[in-house]
Amino acid sequence: MTELAELRREVREVCRRWRADGRYRPRPDAWLRSYDPAFSKELAEHGWIGMTWPERVGGGERSNMDRLVVTEELLRAGAPVAAHWIGDRQIGPSILRHGTAELQDEILPGIASGEHVLCLGMSEPEAGSDLAAVRTTAQRADGGFRVNGRKIWTSHAHHATHSYLLARTDKTEKKHEGLTEFVVDMTAEGVSVTPIVDMAGSHHFNEVVFDDVFVPARRVIGVEGNGWRQVTEQLAYERGGPERVLSTYPVLEQLLSGGVDQDDGLLAELGELVSRLATLRSLCAQIAGALDAGEAPMRAAATLKYLGTDFEREVLEFARRATGSGVVPPDSPLGEAIMAAPGFSIRGGSSEVLLSILAKQEAQ
Missing domain, CATH: 2.40.110.10 (Butyryl-CoA Dehydrogenase, subunit A, domain 2)
Incomplete structure (x- = not known):
């Protein structure tokens, strides 16, 4: 078993144990809506917050590919990660990139330990x-x-x-x-x-x-x-992660577990969604590789965010058609995802803003 596969297995085991103990239920959009500081602190004990940061500020000095494996599994499990997500994903890396050593020492260890919520x-x-x-x-x-x-x-x-x-x-x-x-x-x-x-x-x-x-x-x-230049770099961290394509994964997982009628047309559409997800995951991996190389992949991140918004919207539209859902229970994965969906196209930049970014960079 490769190192990444073993890391993936370890994260799955933590999520399985918490679910088996009834300490959380999988939710769509969990990185924004499912908050449990105790869960975040357990992840911190495993070294899964601030994974790519230097050890002197509480980090693990691991690769962004390692971090991608962890975040993918947490999102797939619909785990309660909102207490640390913003600090780990976005603000910590920005402080590490632009902040003074004093600011890094003051803020980053608290994020890495799960004590600070940003x-x-x-x-x-x-x-x-x-x-x-x-x-x-x-x-x-x-x-x-x-x-x-x-x-x-x-x-x-x-x-x-x-x-x-x-x-x-x-x-x-x-x-x-x-x-x-x-x-x-x-x-x-x-x-x-x-x-x-x-x-x-x-x-x-x-x-x-x-x-x-x-x-x-x-x-x-x-x-x-100099905030504008810095914030545009920071948005690469916000837009370029797997949460832009996996927020609706609990819904897709239900569909893959037999939630679709055995209709050839519906199964073909489901297969297309799965293949698109594979492509988007590949783009996530490319972004992680660019970050490991010290780059700020703003264009790739904007592309992922734009395509991810479209993908997640189509997952929900397909789910409603494929399950024949009329009145959807608001506490079901589909119901919660539908309630969250209006924000998908806005947070991290609206689709119109993202297209403008891509057009301007293409023209340069």
Whole structure:
């Protein structure tokens, strides 16, 4: 058995044990909606958070291909990974790439141990998918910055210990300039969180208000004013992972386990979906390889996100047709996936934004 196959087996065994003990049930979109800090801490004990990071900050110094194997298996199992997902996938690598040694030492070990929970302070009520239109400001103050503004659709802000924050530190004529990235303590004075409950009654979204919140200068990620270049690199981590193609896997697994009538046409469509998934997994592996080579594969990640959104939408459309579902129970895998689906085409960048990115890079 190869090393990767053994790692895959180990992750499957942890998930199987937790399921057998009744400690979780598989859910679609689990990386965003299924939160259990105890599960994340067990993964940390196995060294499966911060796997690619240096040992000095709690990492395992393993490859992105190793990490891909772990994340694939967690997503396939619909495991409760939301407590660590954002910090492990996105903010940790950004701090490692751009942050000072002091910031790395302060934040990364807590993510790797499952103690720190990170949320994303990107989207704003009037900015939509255009991150360069953010209005939250961070003005220079003695020893740091004073932050004022609002962020919305901030998943698990009510659980988070820290927030990644994109704010404007300089008003310029060019909206892509003058942006800076920060790490903010969610317990800081002036931070308030208001829940946003979705139509299924689930609460993971929030609105976060920053009212004259002080952020120490050491909490700047990278270079002040260079936030746009840094955040576009960071989005490669957000868009380029298997969660962009496996959020609906529990639904697909049910279909593959006999949930489709033995109709030649339906079985052919199901086979096509499986073959498309294999292709998308191959693209995930290519992105992991690029990250191991020290690259920021923004174009490949945007391609994966665009194709993954389309794939996951078609999985749900096929499931409804193939199972003859009329009224779908909201707590079934299909019901939960349908409720989550409106966000698939928005988070990580709308399909229109992704096509624009690809067109611009093609023209360069």
